[in-house]
Amino acid sequence: MVDIMRIYVCVKHVPxxxxxxxxLDPTHIDENITFIINPYDENAIEAAANVKRSCGEAEIIxxxxxxxxxxxxxxxxxxxxxxxGIRVVTDEIPDSIGTARALHAAISKDGRPDLIFAxxxxxxxxxxxxxxxxxxxxxxxxxxxxxxxxxxxxxxxxACEMEAGRRDIFExxxxxxxxxxxxxNRPQYPTLPAIMQARxxxxxxxxxxxxxxxxxxxSMELLKLKPAVEARQGRKLTGQPSEIAARLLEILRNEAxxxxxxxxxxx
Amino acid sequence: MDRIxxxxxxxxxxxxxxxxxxxxxxxxxxxxxxxLLPDEFAASYQPLLEKYGIGKIIPIVSxxxxxxxxxxxxxxxxxxxxxxxxxRTLFGLASPRGKDLLPRVAAELEAPLAMDCTAVAxxxxxxVKSHYSGKxxxxxxxxxxxxxxxxxxxxxEAVAAPAxxxxxxxxxxxEPEALQFVESxxxxxxxxxxxxxxxxxxxxxxxxxxxxxxxxxxxxxxxRGAVGASRAAVDAxxxxxxxxxxxxxxxxxxxxxxxxxxxxxxxxxxxxxxAGMVIAINIDPxxxxxxxxxxxxxxxxxxxxxxxxxNLKRLIGDR
Numbered sequence: 001m002v003d004i005m006r007i008y009v010c011v012k013h014v015p016x017x018x019x020x021x022x023x024l025d026p027t028h029i030d031e032n033i034t035f036i037i038n039p040y041d042e043n044a045i046e047a048a049a050n051v052k053r054s055c056g057e058a059e060i061i062x063x064x065x066x067x068x069x070x071x072x073x074x075x076x077x078x079x080x081x082x083x084x085g086i087r088v089v090t091d092e093i094p095d096s097i098g099t100a101r102a103l104h105a106a107i108s109k110d111g112r113p114d115l116i117f118a119x120x121x122x123x124x125x126x127x128x129x130x131x132x133x134x135x136x137x138x139x140x141x142x143x144x145x146x147x148x149x150x151x152x153x154x155x156x157x158x159a160c161e162m163e164a165g166r167r168d169i170f171e172x173x174x175x176x177x178x179x180x181x182x183x184x185n186r187p188q189y190p191t192l193p194a195i196m197q198a199r200x201x202x203x204x205x206x207x208x209x210x211x212x213x214x215x216x217x218x219s220m221e222l223l224k225l226k227p228a229v230e231a232r233q234g235r236k237l238t239g240q241p242s243e244i245a246a247r248l249l250e251i252l253r254n255e256a257x258x259x260x261x262x263x264x265x266x267x
Numbered sequence: 268m269d270r271i272x273x274x275x276x277x278x279x280x281x282x283x284x285x286x287x288x289x290x291x292x293x294x295x296x297x298x299x300x301x302x303l304l305p306d307e308f309a310a311s312y313q314p315l316l317e318k319y320g321i322g323k324i325i326p327i328v329s330x331x332x333x334x335x336x337x338x339x340x341x342x343x344x345x346x347x348x349x350x351x352x353x354x355r356t357l358f359g360l361a362s363p364r365g366k367d368l369l370p371r372v373a374a375e376l377e378a379p380l381a382m383d384c385t386a387v388a389x390x391x392x393x394x395v396k397s398h399y400s401g402k403x404x405x406x407x408x409x410x411x412x413x414x415x416x417x418x419x420x421x422x423x424e425a426v427a428a429p430a431x432x433x434x435x436x437x438x439x440x441x442e443p444e445a446l447q448f449v450e451s452x453x454x455x456x457x458x459x460x461x462x463x464x465x466x467x468x469x470x471x472x473x474x475x476x477x478x479x480x481x482x483x484x485x486x487x488x489x490x491r492g493a494v495g496a497s498r499a500a501v502d503a504x505x506x507x508x509x510x511x512x513x514x515x516x517x518x519x520x521x522x523x524x525x526x527x528x529x530x531x532x533x534x535x536x537x538x539x540x541x542a543g544m545v546i547a548i549n550i551d552p553x554x555x556x557x558x559x560x561x562x563x564x565x566x567x568x569x570x571x572x573x574x575x576x577x578n579l580k581r582l583i584g585d586r
Contacts, residue, residue, distance in 0.1 A: 017514045017534045021402040039515045128382045129370035136374040141446035162363050169449040183508040218411025220379040225403050237564040244564045245574030256523045256544050258466045
């Protein structure tokens with residue numbers, strides 16, 4: 001029997017981009033708000049679905065860490081093309097080091113990955129590093145912020161956006177890890193039948209304890225959250241467009257000091 | 268706290284200005300500062316690095332003396348330099364390049380990495396960074412043998428503190444990598460890097476079409492700034508995604524952010540709320556951005572921006 005390609009996609013359950021965040025205590029937010037699948041992880045699922053379409057046969061497994069509510073995000077991933085899900089059961093999401101260790105252990109326990117996708121960052125913690133840690137744990141090559149991906153006979157060719165307007169092209173053999181950017185694809189939103197079907201797909205659960213992770217000797221510990229305060233007082237610029245423009249120039253030069261030309265010009 | 272390594276980035280043969288804020292942030296702990304240069308090195312960099320307090324300059328090259336382009340090899344070369352000079356704390360920019368290099372280094376060392384910090388206190392290993400798209404400010408403590416900090420460009424203002432620097436070239440051992448670097452495409456964009464620009468002029472739905480972005484590019488060029496865009500403008504296909512500022516685009520922290528025809532959604536603010544100054548030009552006095560900026564003009568951007576361009580041209584002609 002030939003093994004079919006196994007694609008793991010790491011997804012995260014995050015507060016909706018429009019949600020108002022309030023604090024319950026100095027290190028926890030009120031989670032009684034709308035949560036969504038991390039937007040960049042939608043690109044990761046879509047990328048996996050595209051690979052599956054181009055190679056004919058593959059299994060896509062969505063993996064997450066979190067409470068029971070995180071299964072809603074797994075269901076979204078299942079509706080968007082994943083075949084089954086894994087949830088590492090935990091009340092607290094560990095730091096990137098702990099998350100990568102847990103994902104590595106959960107994936108290793110489940111099967112041998114040929115390809116691992118993850119969104120290039122999570123919009124809640126904005127850590128931008130888990131896929132690199134996961135790659136090192138597996139001993140696989142990795143790139144992130146992928147904006148183009150082609151499957152080759154023995155690997156992938158990936159374009160990554162490294163500066164505005166410049167792309168770096170890489171090739172990696174399988175198995176490998178790819179962090180997906182927004183420009184990679186346009187995720188297809190699930191149809192109603194796909195959503196219905198997703199309810200029947202399996203979700204496997206294991207606890208952090210089950211994974212028997214050795215303690216890490218490095219960490220990033222959250223000390224305190226506080227709401228960001230905004231203290232801008234908008235001042236109105238009035239007059240004709242030419243007067244507004246002249247005032248803007250003065251602000252840019254003398255107040256913000258972002259334009260050179262100094263006081264020596266004859267204005 | 269004895270030594271801090273600062274990864275220095277260059278662009279087209281020049282030191283990026285955003286490095287100096289990172290050096291300033293690292294210097295506050297009183298540590299000896301090592302500038303690590305995995306990009307090219309030029310003698311002209313020395314006086315500028317000295318001006319901000321660098322004590323040791325470490326150009327990093329391969330065994331054959333070449334610049335290391337492969338990102339996996341480059342990260343390992345930086346790690347070898349950390350070992351060689353006994354550096355346990357590393358600073359860098361959360362720029363597009365830093366967002367690749369720093370996590371590679373952190374992953375190899377299994378070291379904590381605080382990405383996109385807006386403030387750092389390396390002597391107590393704490394950072395402040397945005398969470399939930401800037402709606403919350405989070406304070407973290409890093410522990411481990413190595414600690415890595417990626418600073419948001421322009422988040423810390425550069426302050427000079429002259430020192431004398433010594434140049435200690437470092438040759439790294441490179442090994443074949445599974446990751447193959449094939450090529451870089453030419454930069455199609457001659458403007459400043461969006462995430463690192465001092466001034467950004469951004470367009471939204473009010474730009475009304477792709478052709479009008481030329482106006483913003485002209486204005487940005489005169490200000491030596493960059494052009495941004497709202498998601499609405501990107502989704503409409505008026506400008507490439509690389510220009511998108513916001514929750515699912517770039518996070519920027521310029522000295523000045525000029526929003527033209529942008530209403531200012533929560534998601535857009537997530538990408539630019541740490542700007543030093545926000546200026547809004549919008550025909551709609553009810554647009555949310557008008558309440559959340561430093562200056563606003565209720566006027567047609569197609570009248571104001573051309574007038575600003577004329578003013579800028581006159582100024583440049585004068586100097």
